Amino acid sequence: MLAPRQLQVVKALLFVASLLPFARLVLATFTDRLGANPVEFITRNTGDWTLYFLCFTLAATPLRRISGWNWLIRLRRMLGLYAFFYASLHFMTFLWFDHFFNVAEMFKDVAKRPFILVGFTAFVLLLPLAATSTNAMIKRLGAKRWQWLHRLIYLIAPLGILHYWWMKAGKHDFANPTLYGVIVAVLLGMRLYWKFARSETEKKAMVSRAG
Template sequence: MNKLLLHKAGKPVVFLLSLLPFAWLVWGAFTGGLGANPAEYLVRATGDWTLRFLCIVLAVTPLRVMAGLPGLARYRRMLGLFVYFYVCLHFLSYAWFDMGLDLPSIVKDIAKRPFILVGFTAFVLLTPLAATSFNRAIKALGVRRWQWLHKLVYLIAGLGLLHFFWMRAGKNNFAEVFVYAAIIGVLLGWRAWHALGRRRATAAAASTGAAPTRAVRVQPGK
């Protein structure tokens, strides 16, 4: 499996697969397949795919560690950029179809409605992560500062989930919210458990004077 992940065709294949939801939405827009309210469908669908790709990105490190698949790390940055791609489409759909690209109205609407403010905050926080997802930025920031910056993804996941919850609250449809909450909760819980285990191992090694076990760190995608 790891050989497949490291194959030179791996990245192009994942790139094309990640574009399939976008291609499907474009096809639906041109063929009338987006239902009675295409604008609302596009806003919700792009938001859903943003959250789905965020879950996929958060799942990369646990799968890499538990399954022993270091080759997964090379896809993490690209998948993270697709999170930003779909959140940009989500915001553009809202700004265009709901607000007619009227900037003053958009600003007032963001300030007036909490669920939009939360979603916009997540979008703003994602921007520096996308802007620093290349090797030159990592070198400029330094690996440690880059890693600390990209820990914002955990806050972004919480904001995205809250935004999704408020969007569904108007229709009393919480089934999908619970599914995403469970997935994100498990993925973030694994990270907390793994970090606690590393700290305990380091503390135990320090108390006995032994060399600490080498920690498994989240590496920048290649």
């Protein structure tokens, strides 16, 4: 178990490291290194990092269970907020450069193109998770309701994968979407396995007590 000061150092390092992709993007913007299609570069970069952080967030619990490092759970909130941060940049790129902040036109595009609808749905579902990420909101909602709400991450991550897969389908490039899909499937599958195993253990314990 990390001491409180050590945990603060780890959190600070994680905070800075998580900002590096954004800093790199800003630097590339001001030094004209976004390539021939800057909008595509920004869209792809922010979308990729959204998926990375969704995977990092989902990985916190399995890694904690496997390693016994309980302090990893203390990093999950920050990882989730960074997933929201990069998702927001991804969405703003779409709203700004594709539709010049014309919300009505944006919604027409969302309704017309299924892969955008899926991605937009995932982003909308992220909003309440980010809004209720504070300790004050946990107390206000109650731990049980808060936990149920934040299980939306188990839907958001597959929707993000589907959004990416659908977007790549036009280019017949399924390598990265498949990789992310396998990672998310494994992380969610581990949770289901542990839940089933715990349920079986509890049933056996009840039978043992009844006998």
